[in-house]
Amino acid sequence: MSLTTKYQALIAEAKSAGIDDLQIAEIDGVLQIRGTAPSADVKNKLWDIYNQIDPNFLSSDVVMNVDVSTAVAGSKVRVITNNSNLNIRKGPGTDQPIIGKAAKDEIINLISRANDQWWLVRTEDGEEGYCYAQYLEPVE
Amino acid sequence: MKLKQFIPLLMLVFCFALVTSCKSKVSDADIKAKVETAMSPNPTVMVDVKDGVVTLTGDVQTDEDKRNLENAAKAAEPKAIKSIVNNLTVAPIEINTDDADLTAKVVDATKDFPNVKATVADGVITVTGEVEQARVQTLKMSLDALNPKKVDFTGLQVK
Numbered sequence: 168m169s170l171t172t173k174y175q176a177l178i179a180e181a182k183s184a185g186i187d188d189l190q191i192a193e194i195d196g197v198l199q200i201r202g203t204a205p206s207a208d209v210k211n212k213l214w215d216i217y218n219q220i221d222p223n224f225l226s227s228d229v230v231m232n233v234d235v236s237t238a239v240a241g242s243k244v245r246v247i248t249n250n251s252n253l254n255i256r257k258g259p260g261t262d263q264p265i266i267g268k269a270a271k272d273e274i275i276n277l278i279s280r281a282n283d284q285w286w287l288v289r290t291e292d293g294e295e296g297y298c299y300a301q302y303l304e305p306v307e
Numbered sequence: 308m309k310l311k312q313f314i315p316l317l318m319l320v321f322c323f324a325l326v327t328s329c330k331s332k333v334s335d336a337d338i339k340a341k342v343e344t345a346m347s348p349n350p351t352v353m354v355d356v357k358d359g360v361v362t363l364t365g366d367v368q369t370d371e372d373k374r375n376l377e378n379a380a381k382a383a384e385p386k387a388i389k390s391i392v393n394n395l396t397v398a399p400i401e402i403n404t405d406d407a408d409l410t411a412k413v414v415d416a417t418k419d420f421p422n423v424k425a426t427v428a429d430g431v432i433t434v435t436g437e438v439e440q441a442r443v444q445t446l447k448m449s450l451d452a453l454n455p456k457k458v459d460f461t462g463l464q465v466k
Binding site: 171201218224251261 | 371400412414419440442443449455
């Protein structure tokens with residue numbers, strides 16, 4: 168079965184969900200998906216569908232990198248760690264010293280996106296530093 | 308006498324035939340309008356028509372879209388279109404094959420997964436060890452965000 172057939176539902180959802188700059192291509196046996204979702208909900212729905220087709224992502228035949236367009240400087244983001252606090256670091260990297268923490272579900276301010284992995288944030292308490300972007304979700 | 312009576316009628320028939328034959332020739336402008344309507348779900352596609360030859364240009368998402376749009380253009384005016392020049396381009400997908408860069412980023416992405424080991428070779432991130440079911444998606448999202456060629460989870464145990 169081809170990858171586009173196996174992941175038909177995922178591709179259909181990506182195409183109908185209003186993903187900007189959507190790119191889908193099979194390269195070296197891996198379905199590569201790129202784009203920018205209009206909201207965190209849309210991005211999460213795509214991941215739910217992907218997980219339904221390939222439980223726990225063990226087939227290793229998709230790489231999906233979907234950004235969220237509302238994650239822009241000046242917006243609010245929610246901490247989406249599983250249950251622990253999120254480290255706020257002095258610079259963009261896990262080798263940087265921890266200068267603060269944000270609690271799970273805390274809403275903090277996104278100051279800028281240093282790069283795809285690290286975002287500069289400020290908490291309501293005024294703590295400012297870098298957090299790992301994967302644990303931050305734009306608030307709608 | 309009889310023939311003379313028929314002449315006006317014959318002329319009428321001749322004129323009618325002339326008009327209808329002109330009408331059946333579809334102009335380039337008409338073809339362009341019909342093909343543009345067929346392309347309307349993809350506003351980035353530009354349509355150009357010259358002497359019945361349709362040229363499609365613009366960016367599309369997939370090779371499948373490229374083929375489908377060509378077929379849709381042809382179907383818009385199948386008799387009048389002589390041929391289709393498909394200059395639609397599928398933008399190349401960004402893939403990071405710089406192992407040193409990926410290795411550094413993988414360290415950050417897997418920092419909160421103490422029982423996971425990840426190695427990088429030829430743009431492929433191979434993940435072994437174990438991860439809780441509730442966090443496997445976070446791990447996969449973090450690694451996919453690095454644009455690798457592949458994230459190999461086949462050796463990963465999900466508890």
